[in-house]
Amino acid sequence: MAATANKRKMAVQEAAEEQVEQQAVEAPEATDEQTDEATESKGVSLCEALANMERGEKYRRAGWPKELKNHYVTVRRGETIPVFCNARYTSPYTPSLEDVMSTDWEKIEEGVTNA
Numbered sequence: 001m002a003a004t005a006n007k008r009k010m011a012v013q014e015a016a017e018e019q020v021e022q023q024a025v026e027a028p029e030a031t032d033e034q035t036d037e038a039t040e041s042k043g044v045s046l047c048e049a050l051a052n053m054e055r056g057e058k059y060r061r062a063g064w065p066k067e068l069k070n071h072y073v074t075v076r077r078g079e080t081i082p083v084f085c086n087a088r089y090t091s092p093y094t095p096s097l098e099d100v101m102s103t104d105w106e107k108i109e110e111g112v113t114n115a
Contacts, residue, residue, distance in 0.1 A: 043104035046095060050075070052107065053082060062104040072108050 044052075049059040053075040060072040071086045073093050084093035 043102075043106050045103050046100050046105055049073075049105040049107075050082065054080075058085075058108040059105045060108060061099060061102060062106050063098075063102060 043062055044059075049057075053059060053073065056074070056077060058072040058074045060068070064071070071084060073082050073084055075082050082093040082095075083090045
């Protein structure tokens with residue numbers, strides 16, 4: 001009876017692996033246009049932005065939607081936690097995976113928080 005159960009289990013595992021292999025899709029390669037846009041980007045990575053934020057600089061992503069155009073991220077002096085800000089409020093900032101992987105972080109010049 002145990003041998004039959006093991007055979008069934010193996011058959012189910014093989015079927016699942018086969019299904020996963022059939023569903024696997026390769027990521028598309030970047031087009032020349034996308035490569036050019038990435039090369040021309042004037043933004044920085046989140047790591048670079050965070051290092052500069054520790055010195056009081058403010059950053060936002062170029063890729064954020066219009067609704068977030070008045071928002072930015074910074075690290076307040078003497079603190080180590082980045083904060084998400086606009087003219088009315090401040091809250092702790094937890095970056096999304098997209099924010100972490102992007103290289104379109106742009107520095108906001110002093111006094112220009114509502115661009």
